[in-house]
Amino acid sequence: MRVNLDVQSLRSFIKVGETKSFTRAAQALSLTQPAISQQIRRLEDLLGVELFVRERRQVLLTLEGEKLFGYAKDIVACNDKIGGLFEKEKRRxxxxxxxxxxxxxxxxxxxxxxxxxxxxxxxxxxxxxxxxxxxxxxxxxxxxxxxxxxxxxxxxxxxxxTLSVKWFGSAQAGLGDDLKDVPLVLFKPPCGFRSLAIRSLEACGLKWHCVYESEDLMSLRSAVQAGVGVTLLPYVAQAMGLRSLEGVSSLPRLPEFxxxxxxxxxxxxxxxxxxxxxxxxxxxxxxxxxxx
Missing domain, CATH: 3.40.190.10 (Periplasmic binding protein-like II)
Known part of the structure; x- marks a missing residue:
């Protein structure tokens, strides 16, 4: 038999079984006694068995009620554990x-x-x-x-x-001091470092041409390591295969960042x-x- 059990009804069933009283169960769950009685009746109708019997002014579990009791506690505990799991996630x-x-x-x-x-x-x-x-x-x-x-x-x-920004070239390829037309490796616009490189060279009267454009730092550094051109980067972004070009006097000095x-x-x-x-x-x- 496939049934869809209501967790609140099981909660009420457990409390009645523990307190042996519909009245005390209703008080413990902040419900009315008719509401508790209705939930128990609905559960009994669903399962097709009686769960409680009245005896000497108290309510006791029937044999079928005793069989259900342990399972009901497991179901309610699992339900509360799931609720607590997602409540914790909401508070995260x-x-x-x-x-x-x-x-x-x-x-x-x-x-x-x-x-x-x-x-x-x-x-x-x-x-x-x-x-x-x-x-x-x-x-x-x-x-x-x-x-x-x-x-x-x-x-x-x-x-x-504060952060230094420097010109970098390939550690393997040499770069002459007397630069006339600077081959630039640049980030794609908009980019503050790209703008600074172009602005600085033009302010010194140096020609430039873009030999490589990149969306990301790794690709840009790879192009410089390959020796196709020079770039400017924060000093913290230097990597193996790059060398600072501070000794190249024709390259303009760069501002602090x-x-x-x-x-x-x-x-x-x-x-x-x-x-x-x-x-x-x-x-x-x-x-x-x-x-x-």
Whole structure:
């Protein structure tokens, strides 16, 4: 026989069996006695058996009621366990962190591991994008906080950290000092580093031509490692196969950049300060290019 048992009716059945009274069961469950009686009657009709018998001013389980009792407790316990599982998920806090790709290899693993240790009940979502995209996402309420990069001279707020930006070329291919037409490896627009590279060269009267465009950091670095051209990157984004071109005097000097931590308006969880401190600590453990 296939039946669809009502959990509330089973809950009432268990309580009547425990208290041996419809009245006391109703009080314990904050229900009326007629409601308890109706649930028990519905359960009996569904199963086709009597579950209780009245004896000496108390209500006792019948043989069929005794058979059902243990199963009913298991069903109700399983039901409550499932409810508790999803209630816990609803209470689980989510933090959306944004970060430029330049910082992901070194600082992000520290943040993830420390978050897992210090805030095990918090789920972290990471959005990797360029700083301009991240700042718009913070304004639009799509992410909670993010690390962003901007030129120090035009940053709209005091820097959280200062960062050097340098020209890089292949560690294998040589580059003459007397450059007339600079082969550039660039991120696709819009990109602040792309704009800075072009603007800096043109301000010095140097010609340039783009030999390679990339959407992502790994592809861009691969092109530079292959020796097809030069690029500029935050000093923290250097990698094996790249070398700094500070010794090439014809390349223009580059401005310092500011690293800032932006937060979504109204974002104020109870652990906000601890999370900010965690990110600062993770950064300091990897990047010592400027004052924290």
């Amino acid at each position: 806090e989510t933090v959306v962190l944004g970060m430029p790709e330049h910082f992901c290899e070194r600082v992000l693993p520290h943040i993830i591991s420390n978050m897992a240790i210090q805030f095990p009940s918090t789920q972290m979502v990471v959005k990797v994008a360029r700083s301009g995209v991240l700042m718009e996402a913070v304004k639009d309420g799509e992410i909670d906080l993010c690390l962003v990069i901007d030129e120090l001279g035009i940053a709209s707020e005091p820097p959280w950290h 500011a690293v800032m931590l932006r937060e979504r308006a109204g974002w104020n969880p109870g652990c906000r300060q601890q999370m900010l401190d965690l990110i600062r600590t993770a950064w300091a453990s990897e990047y010592i290019d400027g004052p924290l």
